[in-house]
Amino acid sequence: MPLFQIINFIIILIVLVILARYVWGMIFDKNYQPVEWQHSDKLGLISRELLRHEKRYADKVRFFNWWFQIERIRKEKIPGAFAELGVYKGDSAAIIHLMDPDRKFYLFDTFSGFPEKDLREETGEAASYTSGNFADTNIEKVRYSINGNDNIIFCPGYFPDTIRDLGNEVFSFVNMDADLYNPTKAGLEFFYPRLSPGGVIVIHDYNYKWEGIRRAVDEFAESIPESLIPVADMEGSVMIVKSVGG
Ligand SMILES: C[S@@+](CC[C@H](N)C(=O)[O-])C[C@H]1O[C@@H](n2cnc3c(N)ncnc32)[C@H](O)[C@@H]1O
Incomplete structure (x- = not known):
């Protein structure tokens, strides 16, 4: 057999093995699914759309942390709307909305990229951002992509x-997923006093690369009685769960 045919054969074989592994994973890989999620799925309590998002979402820990928090809020009948600060194309917003479509859900974003005035003060990873980052979105695209009900504001x-x-x-x-110091600080100052007891603020990107976020969260944490609860997701979220009487 000529050499090029052997090479072709090997390449095709490698592609087939990768493809088979991918398809197998899509169908049978349940490694990252908590048993509570599997149980709720078996009982038919999870919508088909949310199941589809779970399959595609890369950061499983982040996804399931949202789910567990929202399930807890629902079971404990904690009153209050949902909100997201930092929406971009609506990927996380679509998931959070599906986890409880009956909650009013406020979406805060420029929907046209980072504000220039906030970028000027940034250090660390965010200092390399420009106002062109995250600018390839708009409300109509996000509305279409979330495809939600009237609870979305x-x-x-x-x-x-x-x-x-x-x-x-x-x-x-x-x-909260706004990447920068100013909106993170303003978001904590606005949402924390309006958070119901038992309610939660999840702040994404609390890690050494995002100096502005870390600084805003650490400064704010000094003024409240609650501890920051770390989440083992890919970018290191932290949570503030409002204590009763807080
Ligand atoms: C990382 S993206 C959000 C990603 C989104 N949560 C997701 O997971 O798909 C950060 C967003 O924060 C928004 N943002 C940053 N500072 C803002 C401000 N001061 N006011 C409004 N939006 C802001 C940007 O426009 C950008 O869309």
């Missing part, structure tokens, strides 16, 4: 300027 523009007309709204679940 878009709050476009610069945060915290977009905090308006929320009256006495309280929150039970807040996902």
Whole structure:
């Protein structure tokens, strides 16, 4: 057999093995599914759309941390809307909405990339960002991609300027993922006093690379009685669970 045919054969074999492993993983790989999730799935309690998101979402720990927190909030009947600060194309928002579509869900983002004035003060990983990063999105795209119900409320523009007309709204679940010092600090100052007892704020990217986030969270943590709870997800989220009477 000529050499090039042997090489072709080997390449095809390698591609087939990789493909078979991928398909096998898609169908049978349950390694990263907590037993509670599998049980709820068997009982038919998880929507088909959410099951589809779980298969595709790379950071399983982050995904299941949201799920466990939202299940807890539901079971403990903790009152309050959901919110996300830092939405981009709506990938995380779509998942959080599916985990409890009956909650009002406020989405805060410029929907046009990072604000220039916040970038100027950044150090660490975020110092390499420009206002062009995360700019390839808009509300209509996000609305279409989330495909949610009337509980979704878009709050476009610069945060915290977009905090308006929320009256006495309280929150039970807040996902903060704005990457920078200013919105993270402003978000904690706004959401924490409005968080129901037992409610949770999850802050993404609390690691050594994101100096602005770390600084904003550490400064804020000094002013509250609760401890920061680390999450073992890929980028190192931390959580603040509001204590009763906090
Ligand atoms: C990392 S992305 C969010 C990703 C999203 N949570 C996900 O998982 O798909 C960060 C977002 O924060 C937004 N952002 C940062 N600072 C902001 C501010 N001051 N006001 C509004 N949006 C801001 C950016 O526009 C960007 O879309």
